[in-house]
Amino acid sequence: xxxxxxxxxxxxxxxxxxxxxxxxxxxxxxxxxxxxxxVNVFSWTxxxxxxxxxxxQVSDAASGKNGQVSIPFQLTSLVTGSTPVVTATDxxxxxxxxAPPCTGQVRVYFQAANSLRxxxxxxxxxxxxxxxxxxxxxxxNSTYIMVQQVQNAGxxxxxxxxxxxxxxxPGYLPNxxxxxxxxxxxxxSQSAMVVSPYNLTxxxxxxxxxxxxxxxxxxxxxxxxxxxxxxxxPTPAATFIVLPAVNAATGNNALSQTLQEVDLLGNVxxxxxxxxxxxxxxxMGQDPINWFSHEGLRLPNGHTLTFGSVEKLLTNVQGPGTVxxxxxxxxxxxxxxxx
Numbered sequence: 001x002x003x004x005x006x007x008x009x010x011x012x013x014x015x016x017x018x019x020x021x022x023x024x025x026x027x028x029x030x031x032x033x034x035x036x037x038x039v040n041v042f043s044w045t046x047x048x049x050x051x052x053x054x055x056x057q058v059s060d061a062a063s064g065k066n067g068q069v070s071i072p073f074q075l076t077s078l079v080t081g082s083t084p085v086v087t088a089t090d091x092x093x094x095x096x097x098x099a100p101p102c103t104g105q106v107r108v109y110f111q112a113a114n115s116l117r118x119x120x121x122x123x124x125x126x127x128x129x130x131x132x133x134x135x136x137x138x139x140x141n142s143t144y145i146m147v148q149q150v151q152n153a154g155x156x157x158x159x160x161x162x163x164x165x166x167x168x169x170p171g172y173l174p175n176x177x178x179x180x181x182x183x184x185x186x187x188x189s190q191s192a193m194v195v196s197p198y199n200l201t202x203x204x205x206x207x208x209x210x211x212x213x214x215x216x217x218x219x220x221x222x223x224x225x226x227x228x229x230x231x232x233x234p235t236p237a238a239t240f241i242v243l244p245a246v247n248a249a250t251g252n253n254a255l256s257q258t259l260q261e262v263d264l265l266g267n268v269x270x271x272x273x274x275x276x277x278x279x280x281x282x283x284m285g286q287d288p289i290n291w292f293s294h295e296g297l298r299l300p301n302g303h304t305l306t307f308g309s310v311e312k313l314l315t316n317v318q319g320p321g322t323v324x325x326x327x328x329x330x331x332x333x334x335x336x337x338x339x
Contacts, residue, residue, distance in 0.1 A: 001046070001075050002045065002047050002087060002132070004090075005043070005044045005045065005054075005073070006042075006044075007044055008041045014063070014065070018060075019057070020034065020057040020058075021056055021057075022056075024052060024055070025048065030055070033269065033271065035272045035338075036279075037271075037273050037276065040056075050129065051073070052074070053070050053071070054070065054072075055069065077129060078098040079098050079099070081100070083100065084099045084100060091265045093136065093138050093139075093166055094136045094265055095134070095135040095164045096135070097132065097146055097148070099150075100130060102125035102126070103152045105124055106122070106125050107120050107148070108120045108148050109149065112145075113143070118137055120133050134263065134264045137192065139166065140168050140216065143163055143165050145163055145164075173216060181213075182212050182213060186212060193210050194209045194231065196231035198294075207220040207242070218264070220266055221266040229242055229243070232294065232295060232296035233297060235261070236298065239263050240263075243258075243292055258271050258273050259271070261337075270337045271337070272338075277331065287310050289308030289310055290308075290310065291308070292306060292309075303334055305330060305332055306330075306331050307329070307330060308331050309327070309328060310326070310328070
């Protein structure tokens with residue numbers, strides 16, 4: 001649980017292979033984590049213990065041939081007995097808390113010295129496997145104490161006090177200065193602010209979060225090959241909809257742009273591309289999009305709304321002659337990021 005698993009697919013006879021990666025939990029539906037793209041590797045991470053089927057599908061755009069390979073995979077618990085475990089992740093401000101099997105529901109309190117106590121949402125207990133939490137919203141270089149609470153049939157039980165030490169911040173994060181210091185009149189009902197700069201001309205700052213005093217409590221790790229990234233919105237599932245923009249310096253163009261849902265560590269949960277969206281739009285008799293614009297809104301039914309920009313040359317619509325017109329198409333993507 002929590003390990004990074006690198007999947008790689010190879011299509012030896014394909015000329016223009018496109019790869020799709022799917023993950024299926026035992027007894028569940030196949031989850032498309034990366035839709036068809038030229039990228040033949042995918043790093044998968046899950047904190048849900050159990051059996052999985054990992055699959056890679058390939059489609060050769062040149063010949064029209066298709067293929068698929070699936071393998072079984074098992075994620076085992078970090079808990080070896082009846083005592084919970086706290087494990088460091090690749091993110092210096094995010095811990096992985098593993099609760100042993102229990103009955104009822106469980107949540108985790110965490111607190112550092114001279115700071116307010118925080119708590120995770122409740123999760124249903126698992127009778128035969130661990131329940132795992134990403135613990136986020138912590139200050140750097142701080143020692144936290146974590147305690148789980150199990151509630152069952154009106155009875156509440158606290159677990160042992162487990163320490164966790166956070167790490168330092170990366171050098172690419174900015175210094176934050178407040179123009180107005182919080183005071184007694186400050187609304188503290190929302191204790192965190194997520195900041196995501198947007199700049200098309202220079203390498204921008206990665207998305208990050210602070211408390212109301214400007215102290216960093218989370219950031220989205222920078223992907224080495226994606227210097228531009230915009231966090232659009234968080235979701236109720238503690239994930240984020242992001243738009244990794246294209247980098248003209250590496251020869252990429254808007255058609256290589258992706259729309260992603262990532263977790264607190266930056267691991268991809270779902271990913272689709274402009275060409276993949278256009279294949280589906282063409283099958284529906286709709287115009288293609290040129291790029292993803294600036295939205296990723298999670299709906300209560302699990303769907304995601306986003307914008308695709310449509311560019312057309314139109315005649316005699318804004319005075320005489322042909323003009324270049326750009327508009328927006330609203331796309332409704334299902335939980336698998338399919339149109």
